[in-house]
Amino acid sequence: MALVLTQDETMLVDSARGLLDREAPVTAFRALRNSGEPLAWDRSLYARLADNGLVAPNVAEADGGVGMGIAAAGLVMEQAGHVLAAAPLLSAAISATLIAGAGSESQRADLLGPLVEGKRVIAPALDEAARHDPDRLDTRAEKAGEGWALTGDKTAVIDGFDADAWVVSAMADGAPALFLVEKGGSGLTVERFVAVDSRNYAKLAFSGTPAVRLGQGDAGAAIAAGLDVGRALLAAELLGAADEAFGRTVEYLKERKQFDRIIGTFQGLQHRAARLYSRLDLARGVVLKALRAIDEQDADATWLASLAKGTMTRLSRDVMMEAMQMHGGIGVTDDHDVGLYVKRAQAAGELLGDDHFHTERLAAGKWGL
């Protein structure tokens, strides 16, 4: 599909932007952060997003979703990135992909409907190391009566604190598999992790915790698909956040006066801004290409997801550095919003692999270097 938005996608973007601007401005996120509320996201906002079909729009119509593909989910994430909307959109889209990829027909029917309706929060629990390493899978699943029991530890669980359930990867019969663990299960410890970006994270510990296996057999492909989706969506969110931080910085350059002149008239600053504009323009194409490739099951989709995540991690870091620098002292105070974008970009950059991770993944995997 073409690297321009369809009419439906444009409408979706407008609807998402309108809703988020009205109900989730950055001030709302700041208030949530200041409240110290452990959930760290707003249930009523999430319900409104779900009402408008903006939660996991990639879920197929047959599974109870709107079937607009990952491109649509990415466009929503980009808008969420603009306002730093705290809602479990990312975890919903990843979990939906894992469930759709591995689950049986009845599991898909049972789980995906309530997920897109925003009635149940299901968080993906894949990582086990502080630095993203998807090849590391030490959590074990063993048969326990009719079901299974999990033992092991998970970290970097996005929206994992106070979730209703988790989709957990574990080794079963010598192959990777996916399991659903319900809240309150025995032998389950959920530890809240408070991060710089004030979002919801958890670390999980399983000790013979009862679990339901999603489908049967090797779930390696479903996990890989979930990772691709998560990486492309994070790239889209970073694009929105970087675009916003950059736009605010350019506006500041037009207002701030020093040496009796608007600082935006200094060519030293103009050229730095022009360079960021150019890189953002290029990155917008890369992110859309990755989203489209996933929807089209392009053979390069997994590499394009890495290209997008690697590119956006690095670019958003550079944008945030410049945003702070060009704002001067005010930009590094807690009162100013720039800091909120800086922190979110760092966290979103880290999740599911940073620029170094994806550069290496492409070097070894795509190009055989």
Next chain:
Amino acid sequence: MATQAAPTLEDFRQEVRTWLEANCPASIRNKPRGMDTSFWGGRNPVYPSDDHKLWFERMAERAWTVPTWPAQYGGGGLDAAQGRVLKQEMARLGAPEPLSSLGIMMLGPALLKFGTEEQKLEHIPLIAQGKIRWAQGYSEPGAGSDLASLTTRGEDKGDHFLVNGQKIWTTYGHKADMIFTLVRTEPDAPKHQGISFLLIDMAQDGVNASPIRMISGNEHFSQTFFDDAVVPMANVVGERGKGWDVAKYLLTFERSMMGESIGGAAGKTLAESALEMLGKDGLAREPGLRGEVTEIMMETWGIQIASERLFDQGKAGQVSPFSPNVLKLLGTELATRRTRAMMSLGGFDNLAVDGRDAYEWLQAPPNCIAGGSNEVQMNVISKRALELPEHK
């Protein structure tokens, strides 16, 4: 023109593939692209080889030298999608462009947009058939980045202009038959509004060009001197005094093209070259170099996607006016980085004075300067895209 009946794009692709395989001589396939290995047409044509001549003649017969130009002016009449298929199939086979020409890359699109019907009928078929070799005359010794300050002047003599002045960086000026050029014809008008876009025949006593030798050793550029050169009034493209608009339109083609042409040996990526030259073990011993190769590969992919997106935006009528500036800035910088990495991969042997990698390395930096220096691109972006104010 024989392809009009093709019912689907896939049929068209098959037909093109078969025809190219039958008609593109094997000896000229998969050769490194370069100004010196191309056919440039003109009144005194010089073919790099007999097979290049054969290839040019076969393609010119189908007007596939300019596949997407309108058929009524001698173009191939293909639509954009078919033109793209032809390009893809030529790349797949490693077939070179049959005719390299500033007439095709630059003047033709400007004539199609701004030219009179007479100008189109006169010049476009000659461009398509490679009969006239064109040069571009914009820059002057005193007007580089500040192009609009140019002083070459055209004096109104009723039915013609008398042109005097000097141009520099005229691509192949010393080999061209005609030159499209910016000349100040309205000396009292403001800087940008006194310039006309003139077509000048170089085969006259009043026009003289001499080549400039570049750091790569090539002599693609020249200085061109106008000393009472005669230019008929009919050779003004667009309105008199509005040559700046024509030039700006034309520069967008040059900039996109420079950004998109990231160079390299035909069909071989930097990663493939790196593996061939150093092997996996060699690269593992030098993680810095391996990382540099990977980053360049990633950025190259990004430029390719940008180019694909530009095409899609064009079809949808959603092109950003600043895409050419972005592509030019990032594309030419990437080319310098890429060619420098090739130098590192080849080590001492790549220092050979007649080496292809050395030649490409020295060819890359001029592109960061030509077509509006990259600093000019950033000025355009900051002033027009970002609307940052100017210092008063």
